[in-house]
Amino acid sequence: MEGKETVEKARERIIETIAQNIHLYGLTPSAGRQFGMMYFHNEPLTLDDMTEELGMSKTSMSTSVRALADLKLVERAWKRGVRKDLYQVKDDWYQSFIDLFSIKWRRSISLHLVAVRKSLSELEKLQAEEGLDEQLKETLAIDIEKLEYMRDYFEWLDRLVDAFEDHDIFNLVPPKNYLKQK
Amino acid sequence: MEGKETVEKARERIIETIAQNIHLYGLTPSAGRQFGMMYFHNEPLTLDDMTEELGMSKTSMSTSVRALADLKLVERAWKRGVRKDLYQVKDDWYQSFIDLFSIKWRRSISLHLVAVRKSLSELEKLQAEEGLDEQLKETLAIDIEKLEYMRDYFEWLDRLVDAFEDHDIFNLVPPKNYLKQK
DNA sequence: TTGTTTGTACAGTAAAAACTGTACAAACTT
DNA sequence: AAGTTTGTACAGTTTTTACTGTACAAACAA
Numbered sequence: 239m240e241g242k243e244t245v246e247k248a249r250e251r252i253i254e255t256i257a258q259n260i261h262l263y264g265l266t267p268s269a270g271r272q273f274g275m276m277y278f279h280n281e282p283l284t285l286d287d288m289t290e291e292l293g294m295s296k297t298s299m300s301t302s303v304r305a306l307a308d309l310k311l312v313e314r315a316w317k318r319g320v321r322k323d324l325y326q327v328k329d330d331w332y333q334s335f336i337d338l339f340s341i342k343w344r345r346s347i348s349l350h351l352v353a354v355r356k357s358l359s360e361l362e363k364l365q366a367e368e369g370l371d372e373q374l375k376e377t378l379a380i381d382i383e384k385l386e387y388m389r390d391y392f393e394w395l396d397r398l399v400d401a402f403e404d405h406d407i408f409n410l411v412p413p414k415n416y417l418k419q420k
Numbered sequence: 421m422e423g424k425e426t427v428e429k430a431r432e433r434i435i436e437t438i439a440q441n442i443h444l445y446g447l448t449p450s451a452g453r454q455f456g457m458m459y460f461h462n463e464p465l466t467l468d469d470m471t472e473e474l475g476m477s478k479t480s481m482s483t484s485v486r487a488l489a490d491l492k493l494v495e496r497a498w499k500r501g502v503r504k505d506l507y508q509v510k511d512d513w514y515q516s517f518i519d520l521f522s523i524k525w526r527r528s529i530s531l532h533l534v535a536v537r538k539s540l541s542e543l544e545k546l547q548a549e550e551g552l553d554e555q556l557k558e559t560l561a562i563d564i565e566k567l568e569y570m571r572d573y574f575e576w577l578d579r580l581v582d583a584f585e586d587h588d589i590f591n592l593v594p595p596k597n598y599l600k601q602k
Numbered sequence: 603t604t605g606t607t608t609g610t611a612c613a614g615t616a617a618a619a620a621c622t623g624t625a626c627a628a629a630c631t632t
Numbered sequence: 633a634a635g636t637t638t639g640t641a642c643a644g645t646t647t648t649t650a651c652t653g654t655a656c657a658a659a660c661a662a
Contacts, residue, residue: 241556244546245563248539252570255535259528264443266620280562285639295622300640302620321630322638331573346441353437357430364426374423380462381427388434391513394595401593410592411583413576448650467609477652482610484650503660504608 249278263309263338268294269302273311273327282315282324310337332413336402344399350392358385431460445491445520450476451484455493455509464497464506492519514595518584526581532574540567 253274260270275291276283283291288299303325306312311334315324328334364370365378401407408416435456442452457473458465465473470481485507488494493516497506510516546552547560583589590598 241546241549241552241560244542245556245559248542248563248567251535251539252567255532259531261446262524262528268620277566278563296638297623297640298621304640331569332576335577342444346444349441350437353433357433360426360430364423367423370423374427377427381430381460384459385430385434387513390596394514394593394598395517398589398593406592407580410588411576411580414572416576450650478608479610479653480651486610 249274253278263311264342265305265309266302268292268298269305272299272302273306276312276325277327282317282326284320284322284324286322309341310334332408332416336405336407339399339402343395347392347395347399351389351396354385354388354392358382358389361385431456435460445493446524447487447491448484450474450480451487454481454484455488458494458507459509464499464508466502466504466506468504491523492516514590514598518587518589521581521584525577529574529577529581533571533578536567536570536574540564540571543567 253271256274256277257267257270260267260273265273272288272292275288279287279291285296285299285303288294288303289296292299303312307314307325311328312325313328315326317324361378361382365375365382370378435453438456438459439449439452442449442455447455454470454474457470461469461473467478467481467485470476470485471478474481485494489496489507493510494507495510497508499506543560543564547557547564552560
């Protein structure tokens with residue numbers, strides 16, 4: 239086999255694997271393919287470059303590169319003389335993994351905590367009232383306990399994300415050859 | 421407002437929040453609603469109970485409860501005299517979070533590592549050949565470096581999942597009031 | 603055995619998401 | 633200023649996913 243072909247095949251295998259697994263980041267296989275292609279492309283790319291490389295519409299390239307950028311998987315780049323927007327893959331994948339949690343999970347945790355605290359306070363207020371039905375009292379006690387459990391759990395998750403963001407996780411699980419970027 | 425209504429509203433808020441965020445587990449809002457409903461239902465439920473509660477087809481209940489069970493969010497339960505399958509929400513959410521990684525992320529990590537190792541060994545083999553084009557040599561060196569980076573990263577992720585599974589993560593981020601279930 | 607109940611496979615339909623092409627606003631060029 | 637270039641909003645289309653109803657195999661009951 240020709241050397242160029244071998245390299246191409248080796249790349250394609252990786253790109254396709256990324257495409258098939260990027261759903262864990264909430265992205266589509268196309269966005270994964272885009273990311274993979276960009277990873278092996280050693281220069282920043284414009285939207286038109288991506289259209290060229292992947293044979294998809296510029297609109298698609300625009301929306302998915304934005305999705306990739308929102309998750310901090312790619313970033314804007316600058317090159318003198320080039321007017322078009324340029325994008326490249328972020329080179330710190332460890333940080334990108336952490337960013338996933340900062341962005342997607344943190345938001346979810348926060349929404350849960352808001353809802354739980356609101357429901358909890360409503361039920362506690364109701365519980366304090368007098369002359370409640372026995373059946374209702376029991377339901378209240380059970381529901382409050384469940385909500386407290388949820389609150390503790392999401393507060394734990396929140397601290398877990400803190401531990402990622404603060405890089406404390408690297409003490410527990412040290413990366414090999416990890417050099418903090420800039 | 422009537423007490424019963426207050427409780428119902430408090431529950432609905434939580435259930436809807438879960439439904440809107442369960443996509444992080446790769447599940448649909450419907451499955452999230454099902455999970456939420458089951459959480460506040462203090463008895464194990466049959467598929468027919470769920471159909472009743474959620475007004476959806478039994479087929480849907482069957483497929484989504486299976487999806488929930490695959491992620492270890494719900495489990496089968498037994499009650500004497502009941503012939504139908506019974507399901508209930510698992511009561512250890514910390515463990516469920518860990519299971520998410522064991523199940524979804526571990527699989528993805530493994531697929532990536534297989535692909536990376538295969539591509540890496542192909543390129544290394546090619547690199548060992550004689551009389552290679554200068555341009556190709558350079559490409560090879562760059563791609564090999566990228567693949568090595570990926571390998572290190574996914575091996576780190578793998579160890580991270582180990583740290584979850586082994587509960588070492590609880591040393592770094594201790595849960596409040598966490599009692600290991602059985 | 604025959605009759606019933608229960609879960610799910612499968613095919614069809616409804617709903618949602620991904621993708622494309624057009625159109626245009628904003629930024630840049632001359 | 634007028635003329636280009638560039639990214640994206642939006643409407644329409646295609647593709648995918650979620651959901652339903654029927655049909656049936658496996659388990660159980662009589």
